[in-house]
Amino acid sequence: MSMVYLVGAGPGDPGLITVKGRELIERADILVYDYLANKEFLKLAKPCCEIIYVGKKGGDHTLPQNEINDLLVQRAMEDEDAVIVRLKGGDPYVFGRGAEEAQELLEAGISFEVVPGVTSAVAGPAYAGIPLTHRDYASSVSFITGHEDPTKAKSAHNWDALAKGTSTLVFFMGVKNLPMIAENLMKHGMKPDMPVALVHWGTTCHQRSFVSTLDSVAEEAVALGYKAPSLIVVGEVCRLKEELEWFELRPLLGNGVVVTRAREQASGLLSQLGELGACCYEFPTISILPYEDDSHISKEIEKLGSYDWLVFTSVNGVKHFWATLEAMDLDARALGGKKVAAIGPATAEALAERGIRPDFVPEKYVAESVVDGLLKLGIKGAKVLIPRAKVAREVLPEKLREAGAEVTILPVYETGLAENDPQEILQALENDEIQFVTFTSSSTVENFFELIKPEVFRKYRDAIMLACIGPVTSSTLEGYGFEADIAPEEYTMAGLVDAMVTAVS
Missing domain, CATH: 3.40.50.10090 (Rossmann fold)
Structure with missing residues (x-):
């Protein structure tokens, strides 16, 4: 019979998956993944792997949990000797409902293994400069679901213990209930000026965070537009953010960059940009044959x-x-x-x-x-x-x-011209998520405008910087009616990246 692996994908940064988790994705015959699992992992799957998306986005489940359970059982029974990987954001057993999936598999007589993942509760605050414990501030930490119905008669939480303990509190899925969380903690004795941090999309290129106080955080979160997925961290350790933050200091953090190089050549540029915090859109316009x-x-x-x-x-x-x-x-x-x-x-x-x-x-x-x-x-x-x-x-x-x-x-x-669907790029352009388009040769320019017509791209031109390597590439771009905003004197990938950093600094 098939084996089902419940694999923690980690918090978002693809570098934080475990070695075992990566190996299992590469071996998988069937890969079932959810909203919070980085899509970069799908590239690790072998070409014949069947990939199934099951959603699990807050308030928008492509498949309800019971149907996901049924899916895992059904495929394990149908596909003899298959390696089935259930890829879950964070850790399967930390507010991931992995235990429910394991119980269903066990009841059906199906073998399973659990591969723990780095939970966002640890990684998100760490990337924001917030240690969950510190000998001067907190000697324990509590992980709490913030996804309670605020209208129900009685909370499942012991708010008195949470408010009066010395733990750092980390609330999952609690942004919608932030006013209720803050109110309950203050009502049970926590001081109104207790530091509180929100970390949105922790460890990803979209990460942002801020520190407020218990009595002000709900109002500030609304003003700053914070939504799910965001962690809430309550405790004195939040005071260390300004001193210890590092990830959000990356110069290209949050900047969307389109990389048009051939897939075989793009890894170096993607790696350099990713290390600087860029959100990379791999859009190869050239195929190497x-x-x-x-x-x-x-x-x-x-x-x-x-x-x-x-x-x-x-x-x-x-x-x-x-x-x-x-x-x-x-x-x-x-x-x-x-x-x-x-x-x-x-x-x-x-x-x-x-x-x-x-x-x-x-x-x-x-x-x-x-x-x-x-x-x-x-x-x-x-x-x-x-x-x-x-x-x-x-x-x-x-x-x-x-x-x-x-x-x-x-x-x-x-x-040749790469067979590439431009829909993701067009949608990102429409959403103002792209700040740079990079061209490394005349061919990348010509093929880009074969896939996305100049008259379509022109609508978004004012919000985007075009970065070219070499005068020949820039000249080709001019032939389509556009001028390069960035054309470094050093005609290398490193020169291009340095010039992009200078442009945003």
């Missing part, structure tokens, strides 16, 4: 002895050239005696990972600078091989030929 028949590549590799220089213009060029090289049972020694140029630090790094230290990396990554540097190294009269995309700008080979080099272009991969 290897050649099914790479015989033309192997023929040139067999003739490597006749070349003096190899010039790699991209990481993809290195990757696909090396794939054929290794398929021929060759390695870096095949380049012995050849001089190698890398156009850009990322390309140089890709070569270094394969045992090749480039003889030349230009200071500026435009054709003129490349040719000037190569001329000084004796490129005139040399035979040059350029492994690159099938369709690319001809400026570099033309300049090299003008300089007296004999140039052969070797297409090692193809690029």
Whole structure:
């Protein structure tokens, strides 16, 4: 029979899932996830995995809890030997109703395991600079549901004990009932000036938080527009927020950034932006396609002895050239005696990972600078091989030929328009959730406006900064009637990110 794993997805930051939880997602045949589980985890699932969304958003359940229980039981019985992962936000057993799901599985005779997750009650305050315990302020902590019906005759909570204890209090799902919570605590003896913090979407790029006092927090929360999901933290430890906060100091926190690079290339930029707090929208406009028949590549590799220089213009060029090289049972020694140029630090790094230290990396990554540097190294009269995309700008080979080099272009991969539904981006534009669109090549510009027409994008232009790498990319953008707001002098990902940070600082 199938095994069902109740896996805690953590509080929102995808880096906070456990190693075991990640491994199970990668193994899953069926993945059942809810509203609070980061969608980034879905990318970990294998292509044949069946993915089922069950909602669990406050006040808007795609499936009620009893139907989720039935779903897990039904699929476990129907799908013999399946690995079923029930991915739940936070921890399954901390206000996650995981125990109810486990009881239903047990009653049906289905095997299950629980994989704990980092609960938002701990992670959200920590990211906001609030330790739940501190030897000077609190030696215990209480987790409490704030999701009580305020009209019922009697509360399930012992408000007297909560108000007069020395614990830090953390209320889940309590924003709607915040006035009632504050009133009950004060009515049972808690001082009105007790510090209270709200943490909204803790550990995510949308996190924001503030500290108030018990007698003012409900009014301030309304004025600041705080809604679910938000944690309420009550206690003296909230005084430490100003001193210990760190996450909300990230310079791009909350800024929506569209990344148009090919999926295979985007990870580095996404990682840099994510570390700075940006909300990244991965919208690859280019697809990278290897050649099914790479015989033309192997023929040139067999003739490597006749070349003096190899010039790699991209990481993809290195990757696909090396794939054929290794398929021929060759390695870096095949380049012995050849001089190698890398156009850009990322390309140089890709070569270094394969045992090749480039003889030349230009200071500026435009054709003129490349040719000037190569001329000084004796490129005139040399035979040059350029492994690159099938369709690319001809400026570099033309300049090299003008300089007296004999140039052969070797297409090692193809690029095409990515099949991408622009609906998520259009909705985010409509909701004012995007502040930057990044372009890293002319192709990303051309394909972006193939997927989202210029006349549609123009409606949102005033609220968005367009960031380009290199003058050629900026020039292509101008051809569509838009000017780059950000065009760093250093034509690299790091230069682009630094310029974006400067733009918001």
